Amino acid sequence: MGHVHRVVVLALDGVYPFELGIPSRVFGSAEGLYEVVTCTVDGRPVRTNSDFSVGVEWGPEALATADTVVIPPFDTSLITREVPAPVAAALASVPRGTRIVSICTGAFVLAAAGLLDGRPATTHWALARAFHAWFPHIALDPNVLFVDDGDVLTSAGAASGVDVCLHLVRKDHGSDIANRVARACVVPPWRDGGQAQYIDQPVPEASANGTAATRQWALEHLHEPLSLAGLADHARMSLRTFARRFGEEVGMSPGRWLIQQRVARARQLLESTDLPVDDVAAHVGFGTGTSLRQHLHAVIGVSPLAYRRTFRGAPADSH
CATH class of the missing domain: 1.10.10.60 (Homeodomain-like)
Incomplete structure (x- = not known):
């Protein structure tokens, strides 16, 4: 069997539990083609935005072994213009050229770290105004479910994490496998339209x-x-x-x-x-x-x- 692609999920303080589990659920359904591990910046349990914490088996050393790094979203009250020192140190260990993916507020971390400079990106539509105000040099598109810019991908809120992960399976291994993964997860292989259909408007x-x-x-x-x-x-x-x-x-x-x-x-x-x-x-x-x-x-x-x-x-x- 060929190389098993390693996906390392970096759980930050205030992580959203639903999105934290998306990479494992999607990539883990791809017939042994991916290995998914979860880490924190110090190897210790991290609190979620809900009423519980999650423990992990890996610290930041896992990031150095990644083929793809995924940064799930975290509580919006914890968003900052600058990357906290422990997070910056963890990201510094990611090898150059490693594919990096953000979901929702994870894009703020990539932007603050300079990883989106000169690139197109997206995040949750409700956060677009704040994102643009802080990072006006980044070409933000708040209307799409995800943006693929080669080695850096950003996605919108919540279930768009499923969309971007399925997109990567399709990109890596083709539509047949991606469709099988989608069926196993009981989700559509792709969703129609962009974020515009979810923005506050009369129902x-x-x-x-x-x-x-x-x-x-x-x-x-x-x-x-x-x-x-x-x-x-x-x-x-x-x-x-x-x-x-x-x-x-x-x-x-x-x-x-x-x-x-x-x-x-x-x-x-x-x-x-x-x-x-x-x-x-x-x-x-x-x-x-x-x-x-x-x-x-x-x-x-x-x-x-x-x-x-x-x-x-x-x-x-x-x-």
């Missing part, structure tokens, strides 16, 4: 019809021409009502969502099949290989063949 009345059934129907008919009028008709709504409801529930327009789903399905087919590019395009509703190339390049900056080579030609434990 649609429970009695109103939703667009979920139409979205599911569209996913089953991606290979067919799908118009806004056709989607609205399926949902038995007027065009205006459907567009409004869709935006409230998903956080983006129906047209943008369709492109996103078609690109995602095309990526899965490119990773898991030998179908020619034109056939992949037909399967996902782009019509022609040229259209698929344009949309894929717009989303991830590479051609279909280059994308396929990246996932199917790299060794299983490659980053």
Whole structure:
């Protein structure tokens, strides 16, 4: 068996228990491809933001052995503009080039440590104003669930930790394994939309019809021409009502969502099949290989063949 990727989770004072457990749950479901260990800055138990503390088996020495470091969120009352000395010392032991991931308030630690300088990043939408005020030189995008900037990834609040961890499994080992992990965790392989759908706003009345059934129907008919009028008709709504409801529930327009789903399905087919590019395009509703190339390049900056080579030609434990 090849190298087992080691994920070291750094639990800080006031850590959120739910997010602390996400890396172990997600990476631990990936068929022995990852080893997940948890540490603190001094090896001692750390208090959570709830009414209990957690004990760990590792101190900061574990960070020097990491392939990926994950910093879960901690209580917002403990956020500071500067990294506390013990945390700074722990981070200093992380080897250069190690992949580092933050969840929610963990981005404040990365920013204060200078690890996000000149990089795009995200954090919980409710903390975006404070983050920008403290770190205006960082390109913060509060509308996305996570940002992948190569060796540094930042994610939004709570369940976005699941999204970014699944994204890394997919990036490391492809869609098939990531999908199996998602099924084992009983979560979607990817979530539609960004943080916009969770920002405080009026909630649609429970009695109103939703667009979920139409979205599911569209996913089953991606290979067919799908118009806004056709989607609205399926949902038995007027065009205006459907567009409004869709935006409230998903956080983006129906047209943008369709492109996103078609690109995602095309990526899965490119990773898991030998179908020619034109056939992949037909399967996902782009019509022609040229259209698929344009949309894929717009989303991830590479051609279909280059994308396929990246996932199917790299060794299983490659980053």
